[in-house]
Amino acid sequence: MNIVIVGHVDHGKSTVVGRLLADTNSLPQGKLEQVREFCSRNSRPFEYAFLLDALRDERAQGITIDTARVFFKTAKRPYVILDAPGHVEFVKNMVTGASRADAALLVIDANEGIKENSRRHAHLLSMLGIRQLAVLVNKMDLVGHDEKKFRAIVSDFEKHLAGVGLKAAYFIPVVGYEGENLASRSKNLGWYSGPTVLEALDAFNEPLALDGTAFRMPVQDVYKFTASGDTRRIIAGSVESGSAKIGDELVFYPSGKKSTIASLEGFPRARVAGKLVAGGTDGFTLSEQIYVGRGELAARAGEPAPQVGTRVKASVFWLGKRPLHSDKEYVLKLGTGRARARLESVLKAVDAAELRARNDAETVERFEIAECVFRLSRPLAFDLDGLTPATTRFVLVDDFEISGGGIIRENVTADSNKARSGQAGAKFHQKAALIIVNGEGATGVALKSLESTLTEQGRTVHVLEAPESKIAEHAQVLLEAGLVVLTAAVSTKLLGELKKRLPAHAIHSVTLDARDEHSVVRSILDETSA
Amino acid sequence: MTHLDELESRSIHILREAYSSFRNLGMLWSIGKDSTVLLWLTRKAFFGHVPIPLIHIDTNYKIPEMIEYRDRLAREWALNLIVGQNKKALAEKTTFPDGTIDRLACCKLLKTQALKDTLTAQHFTGIIAGIRADEEGSRSKERYFSPRNRESDWDIGDQPPEFWNQYKTDFAPGTHLRIHPLLDWTELNIWEYIGREKIPTVSLYYDQGTGKRYRSLGCYPCTFPVESTAKNVDEIIAELRTGKFANVAERSGRAQDKDDGGTLETLRRDGYM
Ligand SMILES: Nc1nc2c(ncn2[C@@H]2O[C@H](COP(=O)(O)OP(=O)(O)OP(=O)(O)O)[C@@H](O)[C@H]2O)c(=O)[nH]1
Ligand SMILES: [Mg+2]
Numbered sequence: 001m002n003i004v005i006v007g008h009v010d011h012g013k014s015t016v017v018g019r020l021l022a023d024t025n026s027l028p029q030g031k032l033e034q035v036r037e038f039c040s041r042n043s044r045p046f047e048y049a050f051l052l053d054a055l056r057d058e059r060a061q062g063i064t065i066d067t068a069r070v071f072f073k074t075a076k077r078p079y080v081i082l083d084a085p086g087h088v089e090f091v092k093n094m095v096t097g098a099s100r101a102d103a104a105l106l107v108i109d110a111n112e113g114i115k116e117n118s119r120r121h122a123h124l125l126s127m128l129g130i131r132q133l134a135v136l137v138n139k140m141d142l143v144g145h146d147e148k149k150f151r152a153i154v155s156d157f158e159k160h161l162a163g164v165g166l167k168a169a170y171f172i173p174v175v176g177y178e179g180e181n182l183a184s185r186s187k188n189l190g191w192y193s194g195p196t197v198l199e200a201l202d203a204f205n206e207p208l209a210l211d212g213t214a215f216r217m218p219v220q221d222v223y224k225f226t227a228s229g230d231t232r233r234i235i236a237g238s239v240e241s242g243s244a245k246i247g248d249e250l251v252f253y254p255s256g257k258k259s260t261i262a263s264l265e266g267f268p269r270a271r272v273a274g275k276l277v278a279g280g281t282d283g284f285t286l287s288e289q290i291y292v293g294r295g296e297l298a299a300r301a302g303e304p305a306p307q308v309g310t311r312v313k314a315s316v317f318w319l320g321k322r323p324l325h326s327d328k329e330y331v332l333k334l335g336t337g338r339a340r341a342r343l344e345s346v347l348k349a350v351d352a353a354e355l356r357a358r359n360d361a362e363t364v365e366r367f368e369i370a371e372c373v374f375r376l377s378r379p380l381a382f383d384l385d386g387l388t389p390a391t392t393r394f395v396l397v398d399d400f401e402i403s404g405g406g407i408i409r410e411n412v413t414a415d416s417n418k419a420r421s422g423q424a425g426a427k428f429h430q431k432a433a434l435i436i437v438n439g440e441g442a443t444g445v446a447l448k449s450l451e452s453t454l455t456e457q458g459r460t461v462h463v464l465e466a467p468e469s470k471i472a473e474h475a476q477v478l479l480e481a482g483l484v485v486l487t488a489a490v491s492t493k494l495l496g497e498l499k500k501r502l503p504a505h506a507i508h509s510v511t512l513d514a515r516d517e518h519s520v521v522r523s524i525l526d527e528t529s530a
Numbered sequence: 531m532t533h534l535d536e537l538e539s540r541s542i543h544i545l546r547e548a549y550s551s552f553r554n555l556g557m558l559w560s561i562g563k564d565s566t567v568l569l570w571l572t573r574k575a576f577f578g579h580v581p582i583p584l585i586h587i588d589t590n591y592k593i594p595e596m597i598e599y600r601d602r603l604a605r606e607w608a609l610n611l612i613v614g615q616n617k618k619a620l621a622e623k624t625t626f627p628d629g630t631i632d633r634l635a636c637c638k639l640l641k642t643q644a645l646k647d648t649l650t651a652q653h654f655t656g657i658i659a660g661i662r663a664d665e666e667g668s669r670s671k672e673r674y675f676s677p678r679n680r681e682s683d684w685d686i687g688d689q690p691p692e693f694w695n696q697y698k699t700d701f702a703p704g705t706h707l708r709i710h711p712l713l714d715w716t717e718l719n720i721w722e723y724i725g726r727e728k729i730p731t732v733s734l735y736y737d738q739g740t741g742k743r744y745r746s747l748g749c750y751p752c753t754f755p756v757e758s759t760a761k762n763v764d765e766i767i768a769e770l771r772t773g774k775f776a777n778v779a780e781r782s783g784r785a786q787d788k789d790d791g792g793t794l795e796t797l798r799r800d801g802y803m
Binding site: 055056057066068070080092093095098099100128209221223225232236238265266268269280281283331336394395397400401402405 | 531533535536538539542543546547549550573574575576577578579581608663664666667668670671673686687689690691692693694695696698700701702713714716795
């Protein structure tokens, strides 16, 4: 089970984890002595935190910079503890660790009390979908092990947690440095009768299996390893929820293409189970050779269908150094789908720590949590019911870097379609182009499939089927009308003529090999985007 | 789903994400147990195929049996194997075994430099490596997808975020990504998986009657066996479970880890795996 430990800087997270490792005999021999020796050599008091803070800069500054993964075991089960940094500068590293956790420990210094990052981290845990939490009120030695101090923090923090939609399973008074109430009960805190930290960990529930919900498999890729003499065309991905077996009809979204599962595939073949199950990575082949590729979401006919949309309302948290701004285009990644996204409006923005709402915000600042509307460059498939988290969550990429995350709350595509049909004579939103499709996969059927996929992605497309002598002329007319024109491979002579009639930047060649249509689609969309 | 199933699924997911996102992808294969598990997972992810070239950095000081094993699997599993070597350092005898430099400098030349040269020559934009978080401190802080600049340097103080199952697959020209599908595996998980999947391994990991075996494989001048009579995978698993080594770091048989005050961080910031 994955547990993240979060909270304000210096409140004692790494010390708690280090001491827990020491008290449960989870450290390699000599490790404690090594840290002891390091501390005395540098004339510093011994720090359990250095068992985790392994980087030179971390030790020099006595601060955690990046989340560490450490492993330990109780009689009940193995754990991965993610020791997150508490400094505001490293919130992105805290989010990285926390997003993989099944439960969280949040540490508050009894003496300093609730601070900015105690509140901010709690809010982010809630956004990341973590529902199991225990709060450790640490450094109880500094407040004379006083129950009243503890109670005051509990009652204040319970209010904040309720405000961000969380409830702590336990509040535990501890002295991390001395190991009090971590692996064993503290005599100094005799007034406390709840579980120790170790008992609290063992009391957390395993994450729910998602077998019972609708089948969802974001297509990661379609493989055909013809070069190695393998003719199977295998659809591969991780099953996020539900199950499916041979003979089941699948629908792929956003394209809406349908086919049935012909075979289940895995390696070694003998080990393939009778069905695809949540959490599994086996692939399958289809009985009809439809073109689907990365970015499609496979669902089962007869089960609740996912949403498809180009305009969504979402809750987002923003980590980027620059604010989330409507002037800029971002890449939104959801499941294996990917679209360019533009911020259309900010309905509400709240500081993650103070819960102060900003009225009429137009941008989302760093560490704010906001309700926004985004417009997407192409349709994506997603869910709203929250039953399959992976098909509801997305990240936003700003210039190569993941800068924010979010949860889709509402599909508002229909509203925008109405608005658009009102604009008379809207032009095609694309760059006209001639796409010459080369390669072994460039058959008439493949071109038709390419046409329909591009059409679904919002392009206005025509497949040229004129005799060779007419092709150049037709292409010119169609391009001037603003269309994206597809043609199969052309002779060198014809290419020469095309180059005379058409602007050079409007002619593109792509190679459609057997591997996937998808990368070709992606490059055509890029070449023809307005 | 068992814990091993979950580890397997996450690794396969990462391998496929890498394959879909990077055109020029390579995978480091040290012949050791971890990168061989990674190779096995690759065959699973791609349904029996290994569509990614494997890079072996040959320091010329590998134990001969490792090279035989490498060449046998390369044949049997139809691997596309690229062997990188720092021929200049070997020719000029600037190595630790030649007695001219210390261990750390030797690793830098025969491994890090050989690796960087191979990456540059082949224009790789993504490199998959089988490192694990439980091996040592700086690896415990790694990302699944970790950007490196043109010089392969690692900016460990400012790593980009990655969360849920979304990774850093967008990157600026000139940079490359290190991809680490095995971060969540422990040494015990690796052996349990080798046993479950019956993955072939080098016999150096097992006691051949001398009462010693290797726990981690490197170059012979800098790698020492541990006291153990474990003769097969099951005995190794039993040995690890009983906690015989619970108190000894896995790489304690690797001498280069100690030269720098017990940390690999220096090597790794500079591009070492
Ligand atoms: N008196 C007292 N000091 C403690 C206790 N726990 C931790 N400390 C001290 O508090 C300081 C900060 O502890 P860390 O464990 O580094 O704090 P952290 O929360 O991990 O800090 P960041 O990761 O940088 O956010 C260290 O000097 C610890 O020795 C405790 O229970 N009592
Ligand atoms: Mg810390």
